[in-house]
């Protein structure tokens with residue numbers, strides 16, 4: 598019982614760190630409110646800034662890709678309890694995000710800048726991106742995605758359940774609405790600096806690779822259901838209306 602309660606506290610703490618880092622990410626990228634943003638920080642000179650920012654993004658990309666793979670999870674759950682596997686992934690990802698916010702070196706040369714109504718429009722699109730990303734997490738299973746369901750289930754003694762394959766609202770438009778929301782949030786800015794552009798371009802490249810790796814796992818888990826879904830629904834850019842309808846939900850049954 599003590600172990601299960603400790604797992605719950607660990608899961609809650611990880612979720613709290615995630616929530617703070619997610620909220621900070623929007624302020625960091627949007628240059629709002631917080632003291633350290635993508636365009637504010639120590640001036641290290643171009644070469645050093647490029648090197649440090651590339652290393653920070655690279656560490657995050659490697660951690661995220663490796664820890665999300667099934668093979669790694671099988672190995673890792675011999676070391677950490679299975680119920681804490683997702684919380685650990687969430688915690689390490691969030692800490693690495695905080696490292697990026699803290700150590701990011703700005704490169705402030707302006708790539709574009711707009712004012713007046715285009716500024717209002719791009720800022721609105723920016724927030725829409727974050728909203729789409731957040732909504733997407735709730736459409737699949739927010740609490741499972743961020744590890745809370747697993748630690749609560751183990752406390753209640755509930756059986757380990759297989760995540761379901763779902764295609765609600767946003768997942769009928771594109772297969773990766775969460776990533777689409779992030780891409781929108783990263784690119785939609787009234788003032789694009791060189792540092793922000795580096796961030797947007799690198800994360801776009803990473804997302805394009807990451808979704809392919811994720812789909813390999815999804816095909817392995819959900820087989821033909823996911824293959825059919827892939828044929829019907831575009832990856833990231835929604836089609837115009839008129840596509841074929843999709844079955845609402847299929848639970849993985851082997």
Ligand SMILES: C[S@@+](CC[C@H](N)C(=O)[O-])C[C@H]1O[C@@H](n2cnc3c(N)ncnc32)[C@H](O)[C@@H]1O
Nearest residue numbers: 733737761762763764768772773774775776777
């Ligand atoms: C960070 S989420 C991103 C989901 C998706 N790539 C997106 O951008 O909306 C990653 C998790 O979502 C799960 N996932 C992705 N598509 C799913 C779907 N249609 N139904 C259920 N789970 C899904 C993956 O198995 C993975 O554990």
